[in-house]
Amino acid sequence: MKIETIAVHAGRAIDPATGAVTPPIHVSTTFERAPDGEYPLHYTYSREENPNRDALEACLAALEEGRKALVFSSGLAVVAALMQGLEPGDHIILPDDVYHGLRKVVHEVFGKWPLEISYVDMTNLAAVRDAVRANTRLIWVESPSNPLLKIADLGAIGEIARKSNAISVCDDTFATPVLQRPFNWNIDMVMHSTTKYISGHSDVVGGALITKFDNYLFERARKSQRFGGAVPSPFDCWLTLRGINTLPLRVRAQSQNALLVARFLDNHRAVERVLYPGLPAHPGHEIAARQMSGGFGGMLSVQVREGRAAAMAVAARVRVFTRATSLGGPHSLIEHRASVEGPQSKTPQNLLRMSIGLENAGDLIEDLDQALSRM
Ligand SMILES: Cc1ncc(COP(=O)(O)O)c(C=O)c1O
Helix, strand or coil, rough: CHHHHHEEEEECCCCCCCCCCCCCCCCCCCCCCCCCCCCCCCCCCCCCCHHHHHHHHHHHHHHHHHHCEEECCCHHHHHHHHHHCCCCEEEEECCCCCCHHHHHHHHHCCCCCCCEEEECCCCHHHHHHCCCCEEEEEEEEEECCCCCCCCCCHHHHHHHHCCCCCCCEEEEECCHHHHCHHHHHHEEEEEEEECCCCCCCCCCEEEEECCCCCCHHHHHHHHHHHHHHCCCCCEEEHHHHHCCCHHHHHHHHHHHHHHHHHHHHCCCCCCEEEEEECCCCCCCCHHHHHHHHCCCCCCCCCCCECCCHHHHHHHHCCCCCCEECCHHHHHCCCEEHHHHHHCCCCCCCCCEEEEECCCCHHHHHHHHHHHHCCC
């Protein structure tokens, strides 16, 4: 089946009790035992399993062509569950521009574990190879990355992980399975902040971990979720699954809009640099064209001439864009990324990150033009 059909059908069935086409929301926390003490319908207690969670997990596993999925109460809950599965002293490789929230979790929460951590430019394969140690257990990759839109060669990084007996995890939040299937590129597990494109309407926080193979880190993440409790509510699962119906349509429309916006910005005199893998001049364009299909995503960053104050002034003048963090929803969002990331941020001070939404591309371009042209 093709992705549009999977997005509408996977994990759903007509409700046998009522014939309802749209799945019901199972808010019950507990499920009845049979007189013999067994649970013939499999469900026991909603921290363990819930029908809405199972449906979403089945759909996400199908979308990524994985074996199994787990859904969590946020994207970072996935990260925390994975880190809990590592032993103290294990070594992990993270991208040097990894999503800043992940950096916070590994340092602020797992600092006392402790883990050995190497931050590596994932576009430099020799550096990735050199970073591998005997105790490397996990190699994390984000492509396109947040917020620098760097492109990593997933096939090559997956291969390095396999040769080193480490597990590779790709954060596929920016690309989504519509544009990129990491399992086709030697990657072992995929992570999503489903808060973003997967749910798609800026109204639910969630995360997912999908695996291609049975492995100990996935099973340990399952345990830390089941016993530790970082589960999404039935309503959150239902909302996310509803959003997935339109995932392929939304992501392709957002990618088309982003390409038009990127081309416009690339020719604007007030712009120093546009970071968008769909532009032929982007250093990762060739790899992105090979490992992504149907578009380059709805995220882009732009470096404004004349520095931080000029970037802040552009963000202050937009009218159609909304000044807000997060991404992947219907509204176009703009943010001064370094301020969001805090004083430790290495993101250039003149960088604005944009999540291009579902509005008319001409309206977005007009808005950016008026915001940039007064500089
Ligand atoms: C690329 C990426 N990964 C992970 C996360 C974390 O997800 P959440 O905010 O759902 O915990 C985010 C959030 O912005 C993100 O952008």
